[in-house]
Every structure is written in C-alpha cells, then in structure tokens.
Amino acid sequence: MQLPEYPESYWRRTAELPAFPRLTRDLETEFAVVGGGLTGLTTAYLLAKEGRRVALLTADRLLGGTTGYTTAKITAQHDLIYDELIAHFGEDKARLYYEANAGALAFMRALAAEHGIACDFVDEDAVVYATREEGLHKLDKEYAAYQKLGIPGERYDTLTLPFGATAALSMKRQARFHPAPYAAFLASEIVRLGGEIFEETTMDKFHDGERASVTTKDGYTVTCDSVAACSHFPFFDNGFYFARLHAESSYVIAIKSPYDYPGGMYITANEPKRSIREVTYGGEKLLLIGGESHKTGQGECTIAHYETLKRFAEDTFGVEEIRYRWSTHDLVSTDKVPYIGYAREGTPNLLVATGYRKWGMTTSAVAGRLLADLMLGWDNPYAELFGPSRFQADPDMGTLAKETGDVAYHFVKGKLEWLKKDPDELGLDEGAAVRIHGRRCGAYRDHEGKLHVVDTTCTHMGCETEWNAGDRTWDCPCHGSRFTFDGEVMHGPAKKPLGRL
Template sequence: MTANSNLPHSPEPYWRVNVQPPSFPALSDDIEVDAAVIGGGITGITTAYLLAKEGLKVALLESDVVVNGTTGHTTAKITAQHDLIYDELIHHFGTEKARAYYQANDEALQVMRQLVQELSIECDFSDEDAFVYTTEEKNASKIEKELHAYEKLGIPGGYVSELPIGLPIHSGIVMKNQAQFNPVKYLIPLVGKIQSMGGQIYEHTRAVDVEDGSPAKVITGDGHKITCKYAVSCSHFPFYEGNGFYFARMHPERSYTVAAKIAKPFPGGMYLSADSPKRSIRYTPMNGEKLILIGGEGHKTGQSKDTMKHYEALKTFGQTDLGLTETLYRWSAQDLFTLDKVPYIGRLTESHPNILVATGFRKWGMAFGTVAAQMIRDSILEKENPYSELFTPSRFKADPGIKTFVAENTNVAGHLIGGKLSTASKKIEELHPDEGAIVSYNGQKGAAYKDENGQVTVVDATCTHLGCEVAWNNGDRTWDCPCHGSRYSVNGDVVEGPADKPLKKLE
C-alpha cells in the first residue's frame, strides 16, 4: 500500500461496525438433531430459521463467527437483476427456465420484505430500482438483447439513456422495485428467533466430513459427531463433496468494495456496469448521511499480484466520476461461479438423498441464499418446489458446461504446474514490515509474513486441498490458493474452503 493512498489500513466491512452479533460456544460434545445446518451466513441462518419454524430440531454450525463470511462482506443488494443474464439464460436453458430463475429471486425478495415487516427488523431495508449500464458503444447490443429478454419474460423494467446519479452512459436497462439492506442487522433477529425456537448454534466449530447413512453423522475438526436425519451444507464452498467434484465444477473470484463519502447528493438506486472492469454503486444510511459503496475489480482468487491496486482503482473511479471525498472502509468478498452461472441447490449427489447443498451463487447470494433456504426446507418436508429441476446440482448442460469445464480446469492445471516450477521471490531478511512473500526456508518453499513488530511467521506454501502453491494477498493479508480458492491466515489457519486443514507451521 502506498503511503499516500488514504485507504483504511485494514479491511473491515461497514456492516459489522457498531453492530455486535451474539456469540456462541464451540460444540464440545456429540449431539443428535433433525437437521445439521453448516454455515452461519444468510443461507444457513435462513435455512435454520425456516426449519425451526416447522418444528424441526436444528443445529447451526459455523467454523468462525456467525454473519462474518461472504454474507458479512457483501454489497448487500437483494435483486433478481444479476448483471446481463436473462438473454444468456434463454439461450442456454429456454424461456421457461429463464423465467423460473427470475421468479425464484423475485419471490425471495418478497419473502425478505415480509420478514422485515413481520419481525419489525431495523436493517436499513429500502426499495430501490436496479440499473445495468454501459459507457461503451460496443456493449450496446448486449443491453438491447437483455431488454428483449425482459420483455419476453415479463420482467418489470425498461431501457434508459441516462442514470439518476448523472454518470454519463451510452445506454442501460432498469429493473424496478428491487432492494438493499444491512445483512448483519437483518440476520441477528433471525438468529435470536432460531434460539427462541430451541435451535442450537455453535461457533468456532468446523465441519470436515460426513458419515453417509440414515441418519448421517457430521464430523467436526475436533472429532465431535452430529447425528442428523439431514445434513445441509450452506458453507459457501461445500464442506463435504461426496464425489460431487464441486471443486472442478466451480471457480472462485474475489471482488472489492470501498465505502466512502461523496461531495454531491446521491439520489438512490443500485448501479452495475456491463463494462469491464466492473463498477457497482449503491448507498447505505450512516448517521443521517449516505455512505456510498463502490464495488468491482473482480478476478480469480490468488491470481492477482497486487490486490491493493483494486481498492486504489475503485477509489480513483469514485474521485473521478462520483466526487469521492473520503474513504472510510474497505473490504473484499469471495464468490463461486458454476459452469453455467446457475447455482447448485438440492441433493449433494443423486446417491446422497439426505445431504443437501447450496452453493455457486456468483455475486448474488442475498436473494439466492433465501431461494436456497426455501428449497431446502421444502426438500426436507418432502414438498414439491417449482425450482428444484433448474437448480439441481446433478444437472449438466453441454453448452456452456463442457467449454467452461475445460477452460477452468486448464487454468487450474497451469497454476498447479506453474506454482511447482516457480522459485522463491524473496529472502526472509528482505521482507518489509507487514509484508508476505514466498521464501526458501530450510530447503523448501515457505509462505513467510513479517508483522509490523518484525515478528516473522513461516508456514508451508502448499495448499492442503490439492497441493497448489499459495500466493500472498496483500490487501487482506491472507495466503490464497490460485487453483480452487482456499484461503489461509498468516498463521496458516483456514479462512475459506475447500481446504479443511491448516498450512503446517515451519519452525
């Protein structure tokens, strides 16, 4: 980070500032429940809430603390406008399934609106129009095709030639009556409801395996077992794959957000560029003012040499185009992309009827987390759900599936081989304070970090998932795997899967 960058020193999502979620103990014994829900983000919490409401005995397990993973680092838009997707969905899946994709997300938005009203949740929820725009003539045809898709599917919206925020554009499209909120403030009351209905919640409890059967047994990293009729993986990347090969059917991307003040009034609305690099713009209330969230700069996890430059680029965009005056917060998030851009929600595999999964939400987990929770509830209650075929994890579309599968796994192979052939970038004594690098250490590659007091921590540089070499993420101070997106702290602890074992410390 440059000395005059004026960016916050450490990443911190605004959603968790001045908000204190409740804390919970780690699981310390074997237990038995109807449903074990793994993952304390919006998907897991909403699923646990809906199941507890139906009278099931539920346990919610989180490897870190609740509402702090991707859910705590989102831009928190609740929308069915997922970039320019509907023309593509019609092309690959047909009109009916494209309409079902929209309806599933629109219904999730209505459910969330209703929950906010019913439970009187104060979470800065507001109805907003959502826009996708382009500043480049070469992308105008994409906007036009998407407009035709809206018309074909009956999506409320239309063409726009200008934006309420005054950003000069070539053309754009609006989807009416979408929403935004503070996800942490929204989920804390649901956590309280889960407890009041008898649900058990455990933090710092990492699920690492499942013993198949009926009942199933979820195994934690400490060796405790949760015997359950249903095991539900809502842990972003599935904590258990059961030969579903999810690591080969998804790729992870990181994206970035800066939260800032701007000089001119902000009229509201949510905005996303169709151009590259992406730019996402929205506001959230802060002490009577509007804090502007500027997001974008996505790239595959572990495949950017300098992650701070992405924050810098967003800040520069804000200064140039929005009149940004002060950057107060910055944070990043990780998202999983399936082969066909449609999430996997349902049975883990056809041979695992009582192990359910929800993953691959791309960048749209707020609505999809609620879609998934309703689908999982219906599956467990043996109720028909109109969206089960569309989102089933066992589907495979040859177009675009095969091409995407080959491209993604060629990329992985390249990084696996490239990492093994690469040499150390620095000697330990060359590290600056608050810097990490791959070093040669006692004849092997080490991932070394020197803190601001000069203390050096060295861990094995080989990812414990499938053996790729990790890369330093200077924006978040983590070690990130460029193959399947596992992330580790400077001490080697797992921050994000698919890895479930830490990097070995090198003494």
C-alpha cells in the same frame, strides 16, 4: 486520500449479533444445517418455523463468511444473465430463475415488514448501465430477454449521473438492506422456536447411513435425518465441487463524498465492472463502490485493486474520506446457475447450496426455501432448475475443460516459478513468496518485525498459494482456498492449515 490500513467490513463492524456456545457434546437432532451465513440461517429458520427440531452449526461467528462482506443488494437483476439463461436453458427455465429470485425478494421484504426488523430495508431500482459500445450491445440483448420473460424493466438512453453512461436498463422496486440485524432476527427466531445454534464448531466429515451423521473437528458427532451444507464451499469431501466451482474475489470501498447521490443501485454492463450504491450509517451517508473482480489468487497486487477503485471514486464523485475497505470472494458454478439441492446422486440426506456468483442475498432465500422443502419432503417448483445433478447433462462442458486447464496451468506455474526474493529483504508489514534453502516458502514480516514463514503449497490439492497484500492472506489460484498470513484456513476447500516453517 489514504486507504484505511486494515480491511474492515461495514456490515461486520456494526453487527449486533447474539453470541452462541460451541458444541462440546454429541448431539441428536432432526435436521442439521451447517453454515452461519444467510443461507444457513434462512434454511434453519424455515425448518424451525414448521415446528421441526433443527441445529445450526457454524465454524466462525454468525456472518463470519461472505455474507459479512457483501454489498447487500437484494435484487433479481443479477448483472446481465437473462439473455444467457435463455440461450443455455431455454425460456421456461430462465423465467423460473427470475420468479425464484423475485419471490425471494418479496419474502425478505415481507419478513422485514411483518416483524419490524430494523435492517434499513429500502426499496430501490437496480440498474445495469453501459459506458461502451460493447456494453450497449449486451444491454439491448438483455432488454429483449426482459421483454420475452415479462420482467418489468425500463430502458434509458442516458443517465443523469456522472458515470459516463451511454444507456441503462432498470429493474423496478428492488431493495437494499443491512444483513446483520436481519440475520440477528433469524437467529433469535430459530432459538425461540426451539432450535439450537452452535458457533465456532467446524464440521469435518459427513457419514451416510440409515441416519446421517456429521463429525466436528473436535470429535463430536451430530446425528440427524438430513444435513444441509450451507458452508459456502461444501464442507464434505465428495461430489467434485472443487472442479465445478471457481472462486472470484472482489473489492469494496465505503467513502464519504460531497456528491449528492440521487439513489439507485448501479452496475456496469461492460468492463471495468463497477457497482455503486448508498448506505446510511449513524445518520451519515456513505457510498459503496465495488468492483475489480478476478479469480481468487490470480489478481495483481491486491492493494492496486483498492487504488483503482479509489481513483474511480475520486474522479467520479470526489472523496472526503475512505471509511472502510474490504474484499471477499464468492463461488461461481460452471453454468452460472447456483447448485441447490441433493448434493450427490443416491444420498438423499445430504443437501447443498453454493455457487451464487455474487448474488447471494436473494439466492440465500431461494436456497433456504428449496433446501427446507426437500428436507421436509415437499415439492418445490425450482428443484430441477437448481438441482446440482444437472451437471451431468450440462451442455457447457467447454467451461469445465477451461477451468480444469486453468487449474493445471496454475499448478505447474507455481512449481516452476523462480523466486529470487530473500526474506531479509521484506520490510515491516510486507509479505511475498520467497526462496529459502532452494525451496518456495511464504514469508510475512509483521508490524513488530516478526517473520512468519509458511509452506505455500495449498493443503487442498497442492497448488502454490499467492500473497494477498491487501488482506494479508495466502490465496490459492486453483480452487480459491484462503489462509491467514500464518497459515490458518479462512476459506475451503482446504481443511488443513499451511505448514509452518
């Protein structure tokens, strides 16, 4: 079974999203929300709903970021997390984490039902399952945490599914949906309620002051009372977020299978991670199979990750066709709890939401509510738990030291690597780091035979980017910036393109 030649997300492909203009003038508003993913849309919607003036500005089209490439499970079962949260933060905060995410699921369910949003919202149980002894042990600890926190869950000794599961833990009545119609509804409501949306508008710099302002890359200024950075990686410069977050890439294939899938959203408790669920598209059922996570820019050849998922799908379910394949990355905070709230001490007019650890469907609704409440000057019971300033008191400094060491390792490794490959050796649609006149460069030969050569040194802090053969991108192993094959920035923290040679 062949992999589709070009990656294509099912969500983006079917998105019927309205188009909005780019910003071509200075703008004055009450609140500016930066980012057209689910976080930005939810925040702007909740502010507009309060009758406040809001402008949402996004670099790409709506859902051009990670939300357009998710698997769209809406669940408070964030893999295994509750046992770890109790150990790090205590029982009360672990319970708050659950309540925040369960509340977010309820909010999304109610919104979809109340407005009849045709977003294929389906209630389903979320299940973590173990295929090995190590997974079984973790599952038991997680189940004990569910019981302590009062989370409705059920523990099973077997599963009648072909995964080889030895045990499983379910969280009842979670959900899945199609994020594009849901996002389209939020966008149309923002506009109906008097808000403005600007696409293809990249925000560059935040300026503090009596009133906040943000300048766009095209040189226009947005002046407002406060700014919410919902740009996945924060678009502003300060706050050391690059040292407090790391990026993880994951892969998904959507297959047509003869297997009669009985429903449910499954994820493994042990390695290798596999995430499995069903979607219905045009009356036809497809299975989404995800996994193969690794730190962005640090995996093996990316095509190999798709091949591994394909083999798993063939062995487990049988495959008639692979319809889509895609990969994307999400950001992970040092203590696994997202950063949502005031971006840095002493700047009350700059807020941030990031570090969702691949659980951004419920977290975007948690963040939307929390950011909107803070911008409106209201209390929110989850402000302390998610507050980015908790970092100062974070007991898990070991993780940060490890991250910093990892960055230093990749910085030096990239510089010392001795490359023998010559650009002439590259076949059609092949890319690699090559040596030209003794210098490390990145070369990609496209389908027409044209060679695109870039300086592989990341414009963020100088690590050497690596070739991603699956997506035809240059990915940075240090803080996860991604660039197109000819060097344009796809994801920050880098803001400038790779040098073209």
